[in-house]
Amino acid sequence: MALHFLPDGPALVVEGTARVLVIADLHIGIESDLDVHGVHVPSQTRGRLDRVLACIDEGKPDLVLLLGDVKHAVPLTTRQEYHEIPDLLLEIRSRVPLRVVPGNHDGGIERFLQEGELLPMRGALIDGVGYLHGHTYPDPALLGHLLVIGHHHPMVTLRDEVGCALRDRAYLLTTADEGCLGLGGKVGTGPTRILVMPAFNEFTGFDLTRMKESNLGPLSRCMDFVRAEVFLTDGTYLGLLGSLGEG
Secondary structure, rough: OOOEOOOOOOEEEEEEEOOEEEOOOOOOOHHHHHOOOOOHHHHEEEHHHHHHHHHHHHHOOOEEEEEOOOOOOOOOOOHHHHHHHHHHHHHHHHOOEEEEEOOOOOOEEEHHHHOOOOOOOOOOEEEOOEOOOOOOOHHHHHHOEEEEOOOOEEEEEEOOOOEEEEEEEEEEEEEOHHHHHHOOOOOOOOEEEEEOOOOEEEEEEEEEEHHHHOOOOOHHHOOOOOOOEEEEEEOOOOEEEOOOOOO
């Protein structure tokens, strides 16, 4: 298995017997929510779709996997989502087969999907890699595999010696406490590793150094933050999370 980072997404190509392009947290329709809260931003869905298509052109995948929170509104579906999601998914599936793991924002997403495109909420194995959104405990069958998840929208802040700061989306790679996962052990498997993907949506982000106390979901409570490693969206290794701040 090989991982290829596509920083212009950000997105990830997981290469095994097939090439899987993984995109997390599109949050289509977020502009309608921002508008309700007094922040008026034109829809950015066309730009996001162009980035998805560019990732398809660059990554040459056999499959596109949307890793949850395709839509934004909870629990309903907004007019913006009804208008924009069908065309976005149509353009993706016209180029490459599509699969979707539903996230906590994806109530009703099945109305936009074709038969066979919706995967189980607790995750699925593809080429020995587990994929789930990250707001639920994983299916026990995923234990002992690398889990690729979204949901947490990780961002990192880098500061220089004069105090200037740069915030950017990032990946977090760590191991899981399987007792915490409530799954027990499985004979013949190694540790369960977790790779947390950054959000594709440019308006979302959460500081990695606050993730441990975030209570964003069961997996964030089961991660080893002492040995967690941080990568930029182009795959640049930044080091251990603890070296960047409180981990």
